[in-house]
Amino acid sequence: MSNVTRKHTALPKAQILIEALPWLTRHRGKTVVVKFGGNAMIDAELKAAFAQDIVFLHHAGLKPVVVHGGGPQISSALDRHGIVSEFKAGLRVTTEEAMDVVRMVLAGQVQRELVGLLNEHGPLAVGLTGEDAHTITATKHRPRIDGELVDIGRVGEITAIDTGAIEALLADGRIPVVSSIARSQDDGHVYNVNADTAAAALAAALDAETLMVLTDVEGLYEDWPDSDEVISRLTATQLEKLLPELASGMVPKMEGCLHAVRNGVTTARVIDGRVQHSILLEIFTDEGIGTMVVPDDEDAGDAE
Secondary structure, eight states, X not given: OOHHHHHHHHHHHHHHHHHTXXXXXXXXXXXXXXXXXXXXXTOHHHHHHHHHHHHHHHHTTOEEEEEEOOHHHHHHHHHHTTOOOOEETTEEOBOHHHHHHHHHHIIIIIHHHHHHHHGGGSSOEEEEETTGGGOEEEEEOOOEETTEEOOOBSBEEEEXXXXXXXXXXXXXXOXXXXXXXXXXXXXXXXXXXXXXXXXXXXXXXXXXXXXXEEESSXXXXXXXTTOOXXXXXXXHHHHHHHGGGSOTTTHHHHHHHHHHHHTTOSXXXXXXXXXXXXXXXXXXXXXXXXXXXXXXXXXXXXXX
């Protein structure tokens, strides 16, 4: 290959890096909470790309914190143990027996695999659950169905966050990977908490710059199912008005985004985890993919 040819093939790469420069400057030193879920958790190539993205953010001077659930993995483990999965109000009914499996799958399988993928790139990731150092505390969640409070077992509602352990890991240059299990505020048990909700609560408590929630859709649709036009940006109040109309799976994600921006997080984004490197595309390019939620007091013209 001649020197001239080499220069031409290298130039686009340099231009791509330069395009990222304003974003690198803007986000340097900022905490980013990423909720890992959906297809990105199951597909081997997407998992590897996700790990690369998180390590890239770390080396670019950001402070990524990963929060994960594990719905599909929990369902298959419960099947293997002969435990029937029952859902009420969109939440998994979690018996004592099921909770043991949930804890084992989240902390012993999903988290370990993710920590392993990240640590292929260096001694970076440290796994913990919400039980560790009182990171997430919860009390029993009783959803209201048809006006009645219903018992769905060991499903928790977050009552407190202690960011001490996560902040210590970030200060030490590590990447915390948090499983969405909480300690109990009142009865000595552990609780299964929704990972979208946990990520939003942690983002607010950590005073994060950004909350990113990986999903299996392109973002929030303008007029689903009549249109597949994605709403690229909306304010907290605009989102609040849309909440009653959303599909049940999107509700905890969008409620999480709303909670985050109402509690000090600069932007919350729902992005398509089926797209390789969607995190880098969202943070470091002009063409953000997905839906971004911003606080009400932000000037509507200020896209970032």
